Structures are given as C-alpha cells and as structure tokens.
Amino acid sequence: MTRKHTARDAAPHHLETFFLSPTRAAELVRRTGVVETMRGMAQALEEDFGRWQDFEKSARTANHSPHGVIELMPVSDDREFAFKYVNGHPINTRSGLPTVMAFGALASVDTGMPEFISELTLTTALRTAATSVMIARRLARPDSRTMALIGNGAQSEFQALAFHGLLGIRQLRLYDVDPAATRKLAANLAPHALEVVCCGSTDEALRGADIVTTVTADKAYATILGGHQVVPGMHVNAVGGDCPGKTELAAEVLRKGRVFVEYEPQTRIEGDLQQMPADFEVTEFWRVLRGEAPGRTSAAQITVFDSVGFALEDYSALRYMRALAGAAGVLERLELIPELADPKNLYALLQPPAAAESAVAARTAVAA
C-alpha cells in the first residue's frame, strides 16, 4: 500500500519507510538525464570508496541453483545499514524475464528501522556502469576513445553511455552472439553523438579498441576474451564474470595485466579471479583512489578491472537515489513496520481497535 508524498514529507520519521518504485526511479533518471545520474552516482561512489575503513564489509552470501543464483549483499557504516537482494539467471531472457532483478533497503544502525526500500534493477545498471567509469578513470589510458562492448543486453546501454558521457569514448564497437541484442543497443544509442559499429565477432569488435567491456551472461566458464586478444595499453572492464562457475576472461588475460578488484575476499570466489591461485596478486581499487597503490603506471600496461559488484556500491546508489527522489518529491510511503502504542504489546495489533485502545489506557492507568 503506497501513497505519494512531497519533498517536505521526506524528513526522517522513525516509523516511516520510504519507497522508490521502478516507475518513479525511471521518471527521475529521465528527468535528471541518464549520464548526469551516473555522474552524480560516480561522485557518491568515490566519496564512499574513499572512506573504505568506515564500513563493516563481507562477501555476499549466494544460494545457487542449476540455472542461477540469488545473492544477499549487506554493508554498513556507523549510521546506515544497506542490503541488496539480487539474482543472476542468464536463462531468464528466454522466458521474458530479466537476467538480473534486484531491490534493496537502507536501515538505521541505531534502531534497525528500515527507512528506505527501493527497486534496484535499473539502479544496479546505473551503479555498475558508474563504478566501471570511476575505475576506468584511474586505469584506462587518458587518450582512450574507442571501446569494444561485448554483450549487448540489459546492462549495455548504461556502460556505453557512462563511458561516452563521463570518459570521452567516441566510437563503440558492439558484438553479441544474439544479433537482435546488438540491433536493440544500436537503436537505443542512435540519438547520442556516438559512432556505433555493429560487428560480427569479438575479434572484429576489438579492432582498435582502447577499452574492452565484457558484459555477457552465461552461467559457464566462458572465454569471451583470450590472452591473444588483449594488446598493450588496453583496459579491460570485465563485468559479466561475477559468480562461481561464471567467467569471461581466459587466465592468460589476468596474467598479462595488473588486476584491480572491489573487495578481494568476494572477488576471489566470484570474479574471473576464481581461476587463479590464492596468491595471485590483485589491488583493491580503494587503495588507488586513496593514493596508497598505483593505478596505471605506463601507457603500454594492460589493466583489468575484475568487476563482480560489491555491497558498498549499492549503499552509495541507494543513498544517492533516495536524495534525488526526496528532492524531486517522488518518494512514496510504505507501511512496513507496525505502529504500536506500546512497543511491548505487539499482540494489540490482533485486537479490534477499541480493545487495543482500552489496553493502552489500562497500562497507562497502572503506570500512573
């Protein structure tokens, strides 16, 4: 049960949960502009990754099934707890459902009260692309102008527009095993000032690419990119290998480059890194952001971002979208936690309203 409320109402109230639906989130992003939304989100991500030590972190928990995975992703600082529920079922698109569906929440650390619940399907695509750009800014060659985009499904427009609008990519070379997906992506990108080249193979898409984004979905040890396909100076933004038994890069790609990750304990299990020995060297990106570790050190170096998606990104995205929605007055109120006159008398909820009131009166009289 939801009702619309205004920006003025968005002030915190201890028993109110605010809600952002996919329809309202989409309206907000249209109004703000998709690139501007990702610009703001990338800024929020940088601020939060910059205070990495403030967060209580853990690798997400995953429940696996033959065709997919359902994951829970918690994180908190001393004020807010965030979690995301997200699935990954590459088989879904055959039956008309998205591969990735998500929602999440922000709660008060002081009380545990859930204060905000949001769709995170659209928001995940935005935050994943914003994260890729935040990292590519430090790792890709500054003169990068051409990107190969392998995998042209739900995430792809967001990756394309983030790299175009926030990193200066001018030519995109698209490839997907499903030509209809590539046609869809090219049509969605048509209004933008981008040169789009539809390719018939990964090798064709890689021609002249400074950056390679792999964002495919296949619950398999796939090799989207082989060691022979990465060349000096390339930045690899590997987004789709994000689950045990689901990879995109040949081990040789990781060996040829320097590998950067979000949160090492999680990426060791889920990323392309799962193929490598436990002592294979990687750098957590926050260290680059804080100046504690180098990013790219030469124009010829190959850099690899082994992206899996970390809870902190959803914390940042949830807070960013809540602020945007609050300012625009599009948050709704959700009745989630019962209002109780006496917090110890949960049972009163089951009594007819008059009886519940007299129970409160009786307790008050005893207390007096």
Ligand SMILES: NC(=O)c1ccc[n+]([C@@H]2O[C@H](COP(=O)([O-])OP(=O)(O)OC[C@H]3O[C@@H](n4cnc5c(N)ncnc54)[C@H](O)[C@@H]3O)[C@@H](O)[C@H]2O)c1
């Ligand atoms: N790292 C992260 O933070 C993060 C966040 C969101 C999604 N993901 C992952 O990104 C991937 C893409 O998600 P989506 O929502 O776009 O899925 P999607 O199903 O909408 O699109 C995936 C596309 O990959 C294509 N594909 C599959 N195998 C291919 C191959 N060998 N070569 C070229 N194309 C191939 C499919 O035809 C499809 O069009 C998924 O694996 C998902 O789990 C990662």
